[in-house]
Amino acid sequence: MTDEPTAGPSLAPVSLDDPHLQPYAKHPERVQVLAALSMIIGFLGFIGFGVAYWVSDQNQWLGATLGVGLLGLGAGVIAWGKYLMAQGPFVEERHDFHSTEAERSAMTAAIVERGGMVVQRRKVLGGLAALGAGTLGVVLAFPLIRSLGPKPGTTLFQTNWKKNSLLVTTEGRPVLASDLDTGGVLTVFPQGFEGSSPDQTILIRLAQLGPEDPPFPLSAPGRTDWGVQGYVAYSKMCTHLGCPVGLYQEQDQVLVCPCHQSIFNVLAGAVPEFGPAPRPLPQLPLKVDAAGYLRSQAGYDQAVGPGFWERP
Amino acid sequence: MRTLIRGRFALPVALVGVVGLVGLVAFTPSAAQAGPAPVATAPTATTAAPTAKAPAGAAAHPTATAASTASPAAAGTSVTGSPLTSSHGITYYEPAGSLIAPGQALYAASCASCHGVDAAGSARAPNLQGLGAGTVDFWVSTGRMPLANSSVQATRKPPRFNRLQTLEIAAFVQSRTPGLGIGIPVVNLSQASLAAGNSLFTLNCAACHTITGAGDELAYGAYAPSLHLATATQVVEAIRSGPGNMPHFSEGNITNSEARDIAAYVTEVIQHPVDRGGFGLGGIGPVGEGFVALLFGVGVLMLVAFWIGERS
Amino acid sequence: MIDSSLRWVDDRLGVAKGGRTFLDKVFPDHWSFMLGEIALYSFVVLLGTGVFLSLYYIPSAHEIIYHGSYLPLRGQKVSEAYASTVGLSFDVKSGLLMRQAHHWAADIFLGSIAVHMARVFFTGAFRKPRELNWIVGVTMLILGIVNGFLGYSLPDDLVSGTGIRIAYSIIESIPLVGSYIAFFLFGGNYPGNGVIIPRFFILHVLIVPAIIVGLLAAHLGLLVKQKHTQFRGRGRTEHNVVGSPMFPTFMAKTTGFLFMTTAVIFLLAGFAQINPIWQFGQYQPYQISYAVQPDWYMGWLDGALRIMPSWEFVGFGHTWPLEVFLPAVLFPGIIFNIFIAWPFIEARHTKDLAYHNLLDRPRDRPKRTAAGAMMLALLFMVFCASSTDVLANFFQIELNYVLWFFRIVVVVVPILTYFVTYKICQEMRHAEGVGKRKRANVVVRTETGEYETYESEARPGDGHEEIEAVPVPTFIDMVPAELATGAGVRRVMR
Known part of the structure; x- marks a missing residue:
């Protein structure tokens, strides 16, 4: 060359x-x-x-x-x-690959002068062409971006836990208050939403209390009656990055997130004790219905899972 | 020839040698895996089965490895006593009354110093009354008890007592509170479903023990042990009794048939993983794989480059 | 035959002249210049094995019942993506080999890019006129990491599904637009409406690879146009290249290297199991395994996430998930921007605007070398932090102590590395003959009992450098002189 x-x-x-x-x-x-x-x-x-x-x-x-x-x-x-091939060494000269000063000036001049000549004479055309191209760019972004998915709206604040939702297992079996013993743990969903990601909830039995006993004393203010018969339930979505907080250490009474090892104190309302998780796991208030099944007193009082901008 | 080997061919020759050695060693596990590997020889598969594959097909049926490890009465002596409950392939036994007297002597010699002469516990060790023979059998048969230093989590060791002695100790402890706690489970795996065991294991066990059963460090110095040595009986005992930090799964939580499926999955799949692809690399996932890729993969290729290229 | 075909092509395309120049092109022989080739050839393997896999993989989240030959999964509800990946590992002949080769090649691809990039950095090969090629290279690294993550996610197994969940939350953490981007990408709140697998698939097999191929062509084109850098040495100047000719010497070596790279990948694929997804099972958003990590090239982000304190900021009516945004978005953003901007940062600092075709020895540029070592130390530390649980288990130390250890060393070790490297460089510059190839001093005891000392003979290659380089001749056949028939003297075109 x-x-x-x-x-x-x-x-x-x-x-x-x-x-x-x-x-x-x-x-x-x-x-x-x-x-x-x-x-x-x-x-x-x-x-x-x-x-x-x-x-x-x-x-x-x-x-x-x-x-x-x-x-x-x-x-x-x-x-x-x-x-087995020629050992050389061989040499090849390098050449400056940049152009001469004159060639550079000629190029610049060509762009500036020809372009200027055209654009200055036909300002309207230039403007219209730019307008058209710009508009095209903007409107093409509509289908390219907007069609991809729905707007978040209030979705991130909602779960399917409502007042009186029946707690069921992954297979849809309702949970009786007598099902778990002390130290038992179970992943539950509201009936009809088995396997749903935002609804996943971890049910823990802290003590084998009877229907007449006072609820297990959590050291979380204002939640004295959120547990029932020794049961508590927390959102299973980590407040750090949404991994299922499925690791329950029964003696230490902590839930650990297997992804980044955030540690939540179960007895204190699942407040994070260590690791990167910033907020307690939201708690689901529980009750036992007349037939002995566990139900929610209400839905979660806040958005579950990791933080996001719209969250107040 | 001598000079050639010693000279500039040393590197590539060594390279080929090392790779060859690795290859030779690597064949060993792939041959060994062919035992109870749970791969079906599907009727559609076009395998002209190599010699190693033949037993795999035979052992593939979940019935094939039934209950071989599960009987507590290893010597066939009638020491299991009377069955307490039985359902779905798991029968919980209370050890025979004839074992209580020899059990008391063993207990007094090895356990009483911490757990008290009547198994009621002390400042150093917990009360064993009411836990049942199954709990005692788990701790003693996995070698975790007797424990020299109670300040650290007990680790699995070769058991101190033989099968009969273990049952004797369990019989003695059970005799303090007859009928309470869990009996010693005898697991019949012949009807177990590996698929159900797989999904139950993932939901209930993998969060701590890892999906390959390798175990890992938990919070606050605790750890989830590897499951690679557990017997079906021990798996069910652990599920039912929740040793240490492990949650406690009652029959309302994990039914007997589910516990049996998990035991089958642990003993047949977790302990005999289908490492079809070669070395399992410890089952610790991408950390091990990354090291192999960088040290072996990139490392060897850098050596090759070092051979090809000039070095000064 | 060759002559006539060449004539036919040249009549139409005029390739002979440029082609001849190309065949004469001289490549320097230093071994460290071949590191980029590992990346190139593992990319070739990636393309080949990837095409094979794409013939069997079904990019669909649609749930079916597994009926393949892996017993523990039989009868379970799995996605078509997962079923087809297990299927190609068990029921497609040589499918597992190809899948494992693809995965090992990806790990090696990114690993060799890292060492190649380190070589370019520490020798100053990114300086004028090669800044653009440096940027192209960094862009390929980023795309390679992205594509690695996409491909890792496709099997829809438990481990990779957890990774997608984390990626969703990371996107969600971006202030102002995070939840919108996440919703658009996934088609809704996690896990979305089943579009993510097909979207990741088309990104993984078409869009990102196409961009990488384009950039790769640019990378190599720029290399040919600008010619390779070389180390200082006898006869080597800023205005020449000394080494082997493209054809046949370099071509033979590099073709051999292609085979060797492929060989290492397939040996690993044969003997070292990677990502055994059948053991992990189908992903469900409520299931998790402990000790899950991303592939190694994502490990540094995972490590950064682990050691980050829980600094969520709530204010101005909004939640700012800084504990996610800082380590997982801002941190890699800053790192990659430093990479891209480095040639310009350094040029501004040194006020050096000259062309550089001769490479630096790292010790001669202590500040750059120390800065590079500092960056490597930082990345290595956060990488190690991604396995806090594995390390805690291995050394039997409490997890929290391991985490605190990493929180400290991530700050301390890079700074220490900077100063130690700087000092070492300066010491090496002042020491005589460091790194020079030495000849052995042989001491011989003579028959009379006296001792004599002499320097050993030159080792192979030692004398090689002492020959003056010559331009590439046309005729470089290796027939020994005594076997050359005919005139006995060959005419060689200069």
Whole structure:
């Protein structure tokens, strides 16, 4: 690309003794044998892969044969290139690839003057073209962005937990107050929304209290009657990044988020004790209905899960 | 030839050698995995089964490995006593009354110093009364008890007592509170569903024990142990008794048939993972994989580059 | 034959002259210049294996009942995406090999980009006139990380699903527009309305790779146009390149290297299991496994998230989730912007506007080297912080102490690294012959009991540098002189 065009190739006798043309290897014939052996190993490896494919689908045989084949071929080709070809070193000149000052000025002038000439004479056309293109850019963004999904609206503030929602397991089985023993833990959903991400709730039985007993004393102000018969329920969505807080340490009475190890104190209303989670897990107020099933007193009193801008 | 090996070929030769060695070693687990690996030889699969595959197909049925590890009466002596309850393949036994007397002697020698002569507990160790034979069997048969230092979480060790002695101790503790607590479960895995066990394990166990059952560090110095040595009986005992920080799953929470499915999944899949792809790399996920990719993958290729290129 | 075909093509395209120049193109031989090739060739493997996988993978969140040959999943409700990924691992011959090769190649692709980038940085190869190529490279790194994450997410297994959940929350944390972006991308509140798998799929297999291919072409085109940098040495100046010719020497070496890269990837794919999704099971938003981490190239973000204190700010009627936004959005944003801007930051600092075709030895630029080491230390520390639980378990230390350890070392270690590296560089510059290849001093005891000392013979390659470089001749056959028939002397066109 930068070579001078020459009238014709200049032929000069060059001795083959020229050190640049000598192979790198001291004993090329031995290297050749080794490279050939290596390539034969490669060839056998590929044959092996073909055979392995037909007689077995064991991943190890396929990987081993293909790997050894490629290794052998690769090593052989590299040895050929490195030891058996002209060792050089060879040199190539670099040339400035930037243009001359005159060429640069000419380019600038062409853009400025021609462009200026056109735009200045036809200002209206220039303006209209820019307007059209700009409008196109804006309106194209509508389908490109707006069609993707719904606006958040109030979705992030809502769950399907309502007043009197029946607590059910992932299979939809309603939960009786007698189902769990002390230290028991269960993932529950409002009936009809089994498996729903924002509704996932972790139900813990802290003590085996009877219907007449006072609720388990949580050290969370204003929530004295949110538990029932020793049960408490918290949103299972971590307030850090929304992972399910499924790790319950019964003796320590903490819930731990398996993703980033935020630690929530169960007895204090799931306030975070350690780690990156900023807020307590929202608590679901519970009650037991006449048939002995666990129900919610009300939905969550705040948005569940991680923080977001619209959250007040 | 000698000079060649010693000379510039040392690197590639060593390379091929190392890779070959790794390959050889790697074949071992892939052959070993072929035992109870839960892969069906699907009728549509076009496998011309290699020798290693044949037993896998035979053992693939969930019935094949039924209850082989689950009987507490290893010697076949009638020591299991009377069944307390039985449903869905799990029968909970109370140890035979004839075991109480020898159990008392063993208990007095090894347990009473902490748990008290009557198993009522002390300042150093908890009350064992009412926990049932199954709880005692779990702690003793996993080697966690007797414990030298009660300030740290007990770790799984080779058990101090043999099967009969363990049952004797359990019989003695059970005899303090007859009928209370959990009996020793005998698990019949023949009707177990691995698929149900899989999803139950993921929902209830993986948050602490990890999805591969490798276990991991929890909050405040506790840890979830690996499940790779647990027997079906121990799995059910742990589910029912909730040892240490583990939650406590009653029958209203995890039914007997569900507990049996989990036990089957742990003993047949978790303990014999289908490592079809090769080395499992410890089942600790992308951390191990990243190290292998960087140290072995990129590292070896850098060595290859070092061979190909100039080094000064 | 070759002559006539060439004539046919040249009549129409006129390639002979430029082509000849191209074949004569000289590449420097230093081993560290081949690190980028690892990335290039693992990308080739990625494309090849990726095409294979795309023939079997079904990008759909639609729920079906699994009926494949992995027993513990039989009868479970799984998504088509998950079922097809398990299917191609179990029921498609050599499918697992290809899947594992694809995943290993991705890990190696990004790893080799990292070492390649470190080489370019520490030797100053990004300086004028190569700033644009540096930016192209950094952009490919970012796209590579993004595409790695997208691909990792496609199987819809428990571990990757958790990653998507986290990604959703990270997007949600962006002030003002976060929840809108998240809703648009996922088609609603998490987990969305089932569009995320097909969207990730088309991004992963078409859009991002197409951009990477374009940038790759630009990267290599710029390399050819600007010619490769070289280290200082005999006969090497700012105005030449010394090394091997494109054809055949470099081509042989690099083709061999392609095979070697592929070999390492497929050996790993054969023997080292990666991401065994059948063991993880189908993702459900309410299920989780402990000890889940992203792939290593995302690990540093996960680590940053872990060690960040819980600094959520509530004010002005809004929630500012800084405990997420700072480590997961701002932190990588700053890091990548520093990468992109570095050539200009350095040029402004050194006021050096000259062309540079000769590379620096890292020790000769102590400040740059120390800054680079500091960045590596920072990234390595946050990377390690992503496995606090694994480390705590391994060393049996309480988790909270491990976390506090990382909160401290993430600040302290990079600063220390800077000063230590700076000092080492200065010491090395003043020490004689550091890093020089030494010849052995051989001590011989003669028969008379005297001792003699002499320097050993040159090792292979030592003498090589002492030959003056010459332009590439046309004829570079390796036939030894005594075997060359005919005239005995070949005519060589200069």
